[in-house]
Amino acid sequence: MAADAARCGTTDAWIAHAVTGALSGAFWIGVAGLAFALASAWLSASPALSALPLLVALAQLWLLLRVAIDRRLFDALAASADRDGQADLAGLDGALTGLGWITPDRAGRPLRERARGAMRLVRASALLAALQLCLSLLILLLR
Incomplete structure (x- = not known):
């Protein structure tokens, strides 16, 4: 029984570490998308043509915020699983509920x-x- 609990804690830690890594990558992917949006706006000859990339950039900014928050949360879950053998999901839920985020x-x-x-x-x-x-x-080709 103790071995199962230890294995679960180890699995929780590795899951949280893996997700933290993936979210770190997503942050840089989002930054690249914002760079493409700025390039599109700069290359565009008309304001109407640059509007779509800028609107998508707004969605990307929101997503970057979510990715940054979740990365920190999964990093904390990984640290709690490394330290205590289990991710502190109850503590996380209490904080998120208290903030009104869930x-x-x-x-x-x-x-x-x-x-x-x-x-x-x-x-x-x-x-x-x-x-x-x-x-x-597309904007580059239409230019």
């Missing part, structure tokens, strides 16, 4: 479910960066 019915989710949610942010970041790249290339 409703009480979302508390108590397992770490794997939270990791899947964070990975959706990573995929969304990559998708928006790819969209920005396509818009930059």
